[in-house]
Amino acid sequence: MGMQAFLDIFDIYLLEAVINGILLGGVLALLALGLNLIFGVIDVTWICYAELVMIGMYAMYFMVQYYGVGYFIAAPFTILLVAALGALLHYLVIAPLLTAPPINQLLATGGVLFVLQSFATVAFGIDFRNLGIRLPVLAFGDMNFSYARLLSFLAALVGMVAVYLFMTRTFTGTAIRAIAQDRQIMALMGVDTKRIYLITSALGGALAGLAACLLVLQYDVHPFVGLSFGPITFLICVLGGLGNFIGGFIASFLFAEIISLGGLFSDLEWGYVLAFAFFIVMMFIRPAGLLARRR
């Protein structure tokens, strides 16, 4: 009898963890989409992507907590701010290095990571800060879900659909996709690649800004918060195949499930460790990404 009761509870927790994993996957997919977009179009990896999110989280914190701006009014401003940061990053750092070896571009964004982290340390200190918004917990039967996670998941989905529509229904979006396919030809076709790169960078920044608005609901912000989801985002992108939007989407949910289910048995950090172990195993099985054809 004791065993049966244990199994009942276990199943509930398991289901709850599975659903929480799906909810976590939404935000991870948003982050992966931003990185993949930048990589697919400009062929650059922003090592400092999670640090842009960190700056966005601080922007949300200061607007909401310090200046008393409403959450839903502050959010668009944050998205715009991080979009501008993305464009600035491209203009100042990536554009001068476009013809340099790709590794130099990547390392330069590593320098930007240092700059953003230490800027936050200098300007905001190393204290953990949070919005102080306590969102209710939703109960379905015996399972509890945080409203913040559900909201994040839905907003992430909306964000991804918006990007999809932008890429497929607008001229600029079509040009972006065309450049992702062939960088040289499009310049000859009369497309201003510089402008497209700048727009793409701003779009990547905007996605980081949206992620920031959602993550700040669930996590405290501090200068090193980027390190807690940056590495996992990179793993997701590599597993999905860099620049592969659908692969990144699937990989996000795979990783989120592993982290969530791993966290069920132990600390969340161990969930990350499991995810990394899974990643290493997958590299042996599918080295070129989840959706790549086998060589």
Next chain:
Amino acid sequence: MKGQGRLAAWGVGLAVLVALPFVYRDPYHLHILVLILIWSFAYTSWSMMGRFGLVSLGHGGFMGIGAYVTALLWNHLGLSPWIGIPVSMIAAGALALIVGYPCFRFRITGHYFVLVTLALSGIVLQVITATRDYTGGSLGYTPNRASGNKLLALQFDDKTTWYLIALAVWLFGIVVWHWVDRSMARYALEAISEDEDAAAAAGVNVTAEKLKITLLSALMTALAGAIYCQYQMFITPDTVSGIAVSLQMVFAAIVGGLFVSLGPTFGAIITILLAESLRIGFGTKAVGWDNLVYGVLLVVFIIFLPKGILGSVLDRLKPQRKVPRAHEQEAVQIARPGA
């Protein structure tokens, strides 16, 4: 003649370095010198891979393993660092092989390789933080003070001893650098960094060559971490592991110059002096400022001076040199995936 002159210069330089702590005993300056030597060794270890286009951001992980495994074995099992350090090096080497093998076998290069290694150092940091019951988590960890034999515990109170140890370790790193520089492996790795397919076609075992240099580099980096821990007697996950430490290695090596043996050392001198002068100048307000300056300099260097300071100066000194190899014209050249 030229070779002899160079050897003589090295000999005189070394003699001066060895004699220094017996003549000049200011403890603060010796402390800075010890730090410079230990970090120079770590940066040199990184550059052994980096100069061949194998840009690893996982070395923070190897350094963290070196420091923490040595300290944990000492505190929990009472195992002397003389055994603990080799064990920690083996652990780091094993991890390097586990991550390196699929990367090299399945030709994960360029962005992919950097991101995989980046995640590696992030994960090591997470593990150290997660096992806080043993490692003290982000609060840091202190090896127990030795009650008995200082030599057995590798704990010394005077700076002169540590200076000589650090000097020996640093010299070892430079000797290994030159040993690789003169080996066949160097030519194989240069060929690989320029064109993996062509190198393979020419009979180079790409996977094996890459694994060998990665293993060597990881072992040395773990040693650097262990020595750092023994000297400082206090480590935190952020000072010996993680992405920031990895980037710090890349930064110093690039600022100093990747393709000359003393480049990483030069980078260590510049970065540590910079951090120290900022610390003295600004006091406690300096927290964060040193990294801010590092970051800006890293970006500026990669854009304007990818060969590093020492590399560029040496180039200026001998303009009649043979045509530089393609991979030296740029900081690092890399074979694209699927290219």
